[in-house]
Every structure is written in C-alpha cells, then in structure tokens.
Amino acid sequence: MQKIAVEIPTKTTQPLIDVRDLSVRFVSRDLDIRVVNGVSFSLEAGGALCILGESGSGKSVTLRALMRLLPPTAQLGGDIVIAGINVKSLPAQDLRSIRGRLISMIFQEPMTALDPVFTIGTQIAESVVFHDRVSYSAGRQRALELLELVQIPSAKRRLDAYPHELSGGLRQRAMIAMALACRPKVLLADEPTTALDATVQIQILLLMRELQRELGMATIIVTHDLGVACEVADDMAVMYAGRFVETGSSTDVMEKPRHPYTLGLLKSTVHGGMRGAELDPIPGAPPDLADLPPGCAFAPRCPKHEPQCDGQMPAMVEVSRAHYARCVRLNEPA
Amino acid sequence: MLLYLARRILYTLPIAVGVSIVCFLLIHLAPGDPLSAVIPEGASPEVVAQIKTAYGFDQPLPIQYLNWIWRAVHGDFGMSIMTRRPVMSEVAPAVVNTMILAMAAVLLGFGFGILLGLIAGYTSGSLVDRAVTAISVTGVSVPHYWLGMVLIVIFAVHLGVLPAMGMGAQGSQTFALDWVSLRHLILPACAMAVIPAGIIARSVRGTVIEVLKQDYVQTLFAKGLPPQRVFVHVVKNAAPTVLAIMGLQFAQLLGGSILVETVFSWPGTGFLLNSAIFTRDLPILQGTILVLSMFFVTINLIVDLMQSVLDPRIKRA
Structure with missing residues (x-):
C-alpha cells in the first residue's frame, strides 16, 4: 500500500478554494492556444459557484485545471490553492491522493x-x-x-x-x-444535467443542492444553461473567451447584469418571466482562441461596441458590492 | 446463464452439421479415385465392384454421408487405407501432438503479443510504439515455414544447439515433460508463434489505444485511482475484442500447420494430413479435417461464452 502523499489540513485561514490568475495554454508542435486567460476567484466551504459560458469559453478547462485533469500538452499558469494545498505545483504522483479525496x-x-x-x-x-x-x-x-x-x-x-x-x-x-x-471538500460538476431529460434535470439539481448543504462542500458547477445556473449557485461567474467577464451573486448577475455579454445571454435564452418576450440571439460566433482581438474579446459581437473597446482588455471593475464586470462602458446607463 | 449456455450450444449444432457436410463433400470434389491405391493393378471389374461395395462407395452420396457421420459420432472414422489401422488410433495421437505444439505456440505468441501490444498501446505515438508496430508487421508478414527453415539452419545446423526435427529421441511419437522433448518443441513452437504474436500485438495495441481514449478512463484518474487499478479497467474493457481474435488464432494453431509440422517432422495433424494427401488416404483426411473443424467450432463457442462473461452488455437473455 502506498502512503498518503498529501495530508489534507482540516482548518486553514485562507478561503477553501483560492485561484489566482489561472491560465491554461495548450501547446503542441502545431498549436499554441490560450484557453484560459487569467481567471481568479475564491470560494468558501459550503459555497456554490456557477461558471456560465458558451462552448469553447474555457469553462470546462478551468474546472479540470482545478484537479489538473488536463492532457500533458496543457501548461498551467497562476496559482491554485485548495484547502491550503498548492495544487498547481503538486508533483504528479501526489495528485492521486487529492483527486477523489479532496x-x-x-x-x-x-x-x-x-x-x-x-x-x-x-x-x-x-x-x-x-x-x-x-x-x-x-x-x-x-x-x-x-x-x-x-x-x-x-x-x-x-x-x-x-x-x-x-x-x-x-x-x-x-x-x-x-x-x-x-x-470531498470540493465538488466539481461539468454540465451535470446537460445529457439528461428536462424532468430528470431538476431532480438532479435539487439533489445536488441538498447534498451540498448537507455535507457542506464547496461546489463549482459549469454550465451553459441559465436555468441550471440560477437553480444551484450562490455566486455566478460569466466566462467569455477564457476570461471572467462578470462575477457576483446570482441575484446580482441575473437581475442586474452589467456586461453586454451577460445581457445577451439572458436575452437569448428561455428562462422564467420571459413569456411572450422575443428571443434575441447574440450575433456572430465566439472568437478563435488562437487569434483573439487585442481589446475586449466580445467587442466584435457587442451591440454597444465603440472604438475604445479595441484598445486593450478592460479590467474587472466593482460595479456594486461584490459584483464585478469587465467592460469600458460600465459607467453609462444600461 | 444456464439457459444462455444451452441456447449457445444449440446454435452451434447446425454449424457443426454444415461443417461436417462440407468436410465430407470436399474429399469427393478432389480429383483422383481413392480406391486406385487399394485396387491391385489390372484387377477385373468384378473385383473393383467388390472393393467398392466393401468400402461403401457404391451407395449414393447422402447415404454415404449418413453412414459416415453416424459412425463418426460414435468415434469410428473407419480404417486407414494405408495402414489398415482405425482412423481414430491415427488421428488421436496426432491431435494430442498438435495440441502440445499449439499450446506452446499460444504461450509464446500470446504472451509476447499481449506484452508488446500493451507496451505499444500505452506509449502510442512514441518511438517504442513504432518499433513494436514494425516488429509485429514483420511477424505477420514472415512465412512461418520459411522462418522454420531459417531457424533450423541457424540453431540446428550452424549452432547445433537444438534438434532440427521430430519430437523426441529416436523418432518418438509421444511427448514427455522432459528436457529432450522440450528441446524438440522450441523451434517449431517459435516458428508457429510468430504470426499470432504479431496479430495479437496489433490488436491489443489498437484496443488499448481505443480504451484509453474513453471518458471513463478520465473518470478513473479523476477518482485518484493508482495506475495499476486503472490498468485493471483497461484490461477488462479491452479483453472481449482481443479474446475474439485470440480465439481465432488459437483455433488456427490447433488446426496445426501442415507446413511447419512437415518442416520439423512434428507428428501432429498437419503432418498426418500431409502424408494422407499424398497417399490419398481418404478416411484419414476426412477424420482429421472433421476433428479439427469441430475444435474450431468449439473454440468459437467458448470465446463467445467468455465474452459474455467479460462484457455485461452482451445480452444473455
């Protein structure tokens, strides 16, 4: 029997999950793409975070990076600290003792x-x-x-x-x-209901929420389904082209969205209180990760696009308490 | 499970009957008269007719078949035309000898094949993988009788370390678990093992690569299982596919190889068939081919059953 390689501390002063400036690059002979570009967040024990985004936005890769479940071509940057353990710099053979256990x-x-x-x-x-x-x-x-x-x-x-x-x-x-x-102290869920029938989806979500509260785990759910997102998450992070573009409590993000992409997502999907309203799809397609625009990655599809958007990537700005968004036109009325 | 077993065996019966009919007819399609070897030169037509009646060749084919198969299921394949001994007493020891050779070739060929295939599958794309692929393609492509002769030239003629032919001292026809018999076994077993080793290596490699790509392997790693436990999962998932190919290869080895057994004068079924063909010993030919094809049918049945044990998705109902 192998020895336990990594002791999991029971109490730490830091948040349970602390991710700083995480980046993931896939590098091979004829490919070099940045899939995740500087994602930061923290999550306390018992908290539930939902990462929302389209296919290819880097949400699944972010999730897998947390347990280093990525192909060998992936290069990680930044810091991932979970329960005081530096997951990013853990030797490969020690990963085994945190996977499935932590x-x-x-x-x-x-x-x-x-x-x-x-x-x-x-x-x-x-x-x-x-x-x-x-x-x-x-x-x-x-x-x-x-x-x-x-x-x-x-x-x-x-x-x-x-x-x-x-x-x-x-x-x-x-x-x-x-x-x-x-x-485990942390439960990651990668689109846990996408493959299920609608009636079964809600049962699984309720079960997950119940278990999470009962067992006090931190949960991160990745989904492209807004309904799933509001159902389970306390906090929400909207991801686009490898970056968080808006984060905050689910109520803030769903009810007072500030980033044009979040707004577009809400307008383009069917969710509660939308009966009779017209669906309004976001024009265009997600950008090619190998060839991102120099400024805001959403600029080419943005209805509120203006020349200064193309200059440089805007920073995350706190728009209200614990509610951040990454857009140069935040100060203007929505 | 018992019901499934019974049904599988029942399904096998028509195949066995079909095979036996083909066996019987094949011999009659072959040119030449089997009686020409028995009938003395310049025999009168009456004598020829008498001999024909004695051997039952005067009856219509279906009757001949029924007579033959009825006796065959009772273990009586008639008399060898050449040796005048019961076919069974010729075929049985030959089958045993071929089995010994086949088992040795299976141990060697499947052992190396599985090992090489696993290594290549786990390191797919690497230099090791390419080397293994090259070796296995060579193994499949080399004619085994030629390899047999080369082995004889190297190990028996030049180095003089291993015997070139036979299966024991002084043309012994029975195998004993001693050093002399084992030494005689080495070269023919190697010659026989090369093709199955190559085929198995390639199929194991392909299947392992396929299994490693599956989502559930990622799940196993996400659970933090050690590599040796993941390996157990990979093996059980790869087994049904590889088993099917192994079954075919094993059946083929049991069928014996006319060429290899002849090259090494190994007194097995291949050797027996070879001499029976040259002497037009029809009962021996029919008996041997029937026994061998029944082996083939039985092994396929066993492989089917083993697959259903390994893979629960194969319906047992």
Whole structure:
C-alpha cells in the first residue's frame, strides 16, 4: 500500500478554494492556444459557484485545471490553492491522493463516464478502498450508504447493476455517489444535467443542492444553461473567451447584469418571466482562441461596441458590492 | 446463464452439421479415385465392384454421408487405407501432438503479443510504439515455414544447439515433460508463434489505444485511482475484442500447420494430413479435417461464452 502523499489540513485561514490568475495554454508542435486567460476567484466551504459560458469559453478547462485533469500538452499558469494545498505545483504522483479525496468531479455524460464493464458498486467501492484504506467489503458497504444518500431506489440491488442497466437519471445519481465516496471538500460538476431529460434535470439539481448543504462542500458547477445556473449557485461567474467577464451573486448577475455579454445571454435564452418576450440571439460566433482581438474579446459581437473597446482588455471593475464586470462602458446607463 | 449456455450450444449444432457436410463433400470434389491405391493393378471389374461395395462407395452420396457421420459420432472414422489401422488410433495421437505444439505456440505468441501490444498501446505515438508496430508487421508478414527453415539452419545446423526435427529421441511419437522433448518443441513452437504474436500485438495495441481514449478512463484518474487499478479497467474493457481474435488464432494453431509440422517432422495433424494427401488416404483426411473443424467450432463457442462473461452488455437473455 502506498502512503498518503498529501495530508489534507482540516482548518486553514485562507478561503477553501483560492485561484489566482489561472491560465491554461495548450501547446503542441502545431498549436499554441490560450484557453484560459487569467481567471481568479475564491470560494468558501459550503459555497456554490456557477461558471456560465458558451462552448469553447474555457469553462470546462478551468474546472479540470482545478484537479489538473488536463492532457500533458496543457501548461498551467497562476496559482491554485485548495484547502491550503498548492495544487498547481503538486508533483504528479501526489495528485492521486487529492483527486477523489479532496476534490471530486461529476461529468456530463454518465453513460460514457462510467466504466461499462464494472458494476456501480465496484466503481464506488474502489475509490473508497484506495483512499480510505479499507477492505473491499467495507467499500461496498459505503457504496450502499452512498446510493441511499443519492436516493437511488432499491439501492442494494442497484449495487450490482452495470451502468447500461440504469436510466440516465439513476446513472447520474450513481456518478454523484461515486464523487462523494470519500467525503470531498470540493465538488466539481461539468454540465451535470446537460445529457439528461428536462424532468430528470431538476431532480438532479435539487439533489445536488441538498447534498451540498448537507455535507457542506464547496461546489463549482459549469454550465451553459441559465436555468441550471440560477437553480444551484450562490455566486455566478460569466466566462467569455477564457476570461471572467462578470462575477457576483446570482441575484446580482441575473437581475442586474452589467456586461453586454451577460445581457445577451439572458436575452437569448428561455428562462422564467420571459413569456411572450422575443428571443434575441447574440450575433456572430465566439472568437478563435488562437487569434483573439487585442481589446475586449466580445467587442466584435457587442451591440454597444465603440472604438475604445479595441484598445486593450478592460479590467474587472466593482460595479456594486461584490459584483464585478469587465467592460469600458460600465459607467453609462444600461 | 444456464439457459444462455444451452441456447449457445444449440446454435452451434447446425454449424457443426454444415461443417461436417462440407468436410465430407470436399474429399469427393478432389480429383483422383481413392480406391486406385487399394485396387491391385489390372484387377477385373468384378473385383473393383467388390472393393467398392466393401468400402461403401457404391451407395449414393447422402447415404454415404449418413453412414459416415453416424459412425463418426460414435468415434469410428473407419480404417486407414494405408495402414489398415482405425482412423481414430491415427488421428488421436496426432491431435494430442498438435495440441502440445499449439499450446506452446499460444504461450509464446500470446504472451509476447499481449506484452508488446500493451507496451505499444500505452506509449502510442512514441518511438517504442513504432518499433513494436514494425516488429509485429514483420511477424505477420514472415512465412512461418520459411522462418522454420531459417531457424533450423541457424540453431540446428550452424549452432547445433537444438534438434532440427521430430519430437523426441529416436523418432518418438509421444511427448514427455522432459528436457529432450522440450528441446524438440522450441523451434517449431517459435516458428508457429510468430504470426499470432504479431496479430495479437496489433490488436491489443489498437484496443488499448481505443480504451484509453474513453471518458471513463478520465473518470478513473479523476477518482485518484493508482495506475495499476486503472490498468485493471483497461484490461477488462479491452479483453472481449482481443479474446475474439485470440480465439481465432488459437483455433488456427490447433488446426496445426501442415507446413511447419512437415518442416520439423512434428507428428501432429498437419503432418498426418500431409502424408494422407499424398497417399490419398481418404478416411484419414476426412477424420482429421472433421476433428479439427469441430475444435474450431468449439473454440468459437467458448470465446463467445467468455465474452459474455467479460462484457455485461452482451445480452444473455
């Protein structure tokens, strides 16, 4: 048995998650793109942050960077400190002892993210066996508790089910159970409901919120779905072309959006209180990350675009308490 | 599971019957008269007819087939035309000898093939991977009888360290687990193992690369599992695909190789077939081919069953 490589401190003075100026570059022989460009945020234990953005905005990469789950071509910059552990500079062999134990991840598509030839019970138990140094039967006992925790009916029988024998909703519940197996302090969720039916989506979201409160985990959810975002998050960060363009409490961001991109997102998606209103899509497409404009990355698609937008990337400005946005025209009335 | 087993076996029956019909007919399609070897020179037509009746060749083909298959399922394949001994007593030891050679080749070929394939799959794109791919392509492309002769030239003629032919001292026809027999086994087993090793290496490599790309492998790493545990997952996912190919290769090895067994004078089924072809020993030919094809059918059945055990998605209902 290997020794525990990294001790996880129980109490730290810093916030549980402290990310400073995170950048991710993918570098290979014929490719060099910056996918994440200086993302900073912190999150306390028990907090729930939602990162909102289109495909290709770098939200999933940001999430994976937190547990260094990136291909070897990725180069990380900045700092990632979780529970006092400097994740960014952790040696590769020590990553194993924080993955699944300090930080867990729920993936988008439980059908492909679960191993098809092992039972749910085994897949949960093996995490417990390796992190908690217990016997396999103790691991299975824990797996049963977990399946009950995520409200899978007749959990005992489901322990021996293979992923293909479960419905999409149950599979995602099993995935959540697996992520919670070793009582992580941080739960990351990468589009946890995108692959599910609408009716199942809300059940899974409610379950996640309930578990997060019950277990006091910090949760970061990545989604492109505004409805999901408001449902689960206390805080929200809107991401565009590898940068946060607006951050704040979910109420502030949803009700008083200040960045034109956030505004565009709200106008272009169906959400509560919009009955009868016209949908207004954002023109154009997200920029090519290999060839970003020198100024604001959203400028080419922005309805409020003006010449000074193309000069340099505007800084994050506090527009009201704990509500930041990155736009040069913030001082003008919306 | 039991029901599934019964059904799979039932499905195999028509295949077995079909194969036996082909076996039977193939011999009749071959040119030349099997009786010409038995009938004395210048025999009168009456004698020829008598011999024909004695061997049952005067009856229509379907009757001949039914007679043959009825006796065959009772273990009676008739008499060898050349040796006048029961076909069974010729075929049985040959099958055992071929099995010994096949098992040795399987151990060697599958062992190296799996090892090389895993290394290449895990290091895909690297120099090691390219080297392994080159080796396995060479392995598949080399004619094994030629390799057999080269091995004889090097190890038996020039170095004189290994025997060139036979399976034991003084033309022994039975295998004993001693040094003399093992020494005789080395060269033919190597010659037989090269092609399966190459094929297995390539399929293991391909399957491992495919499995490593899957989302669930990322999940396993996200769970913080050690590499050896991830390896268990990779192996179980890759196994059904590789197993299918291994089954075919194993069946082919069991079929024996006429060429390799002839080159090394290994008294197996290939060697027996070779001499039976030259002497037009029809009962021996039919008996050997039937036994070998039944092996083939059985191994395919076993592979099917093993796959369904390994991969729960294969329906058992």
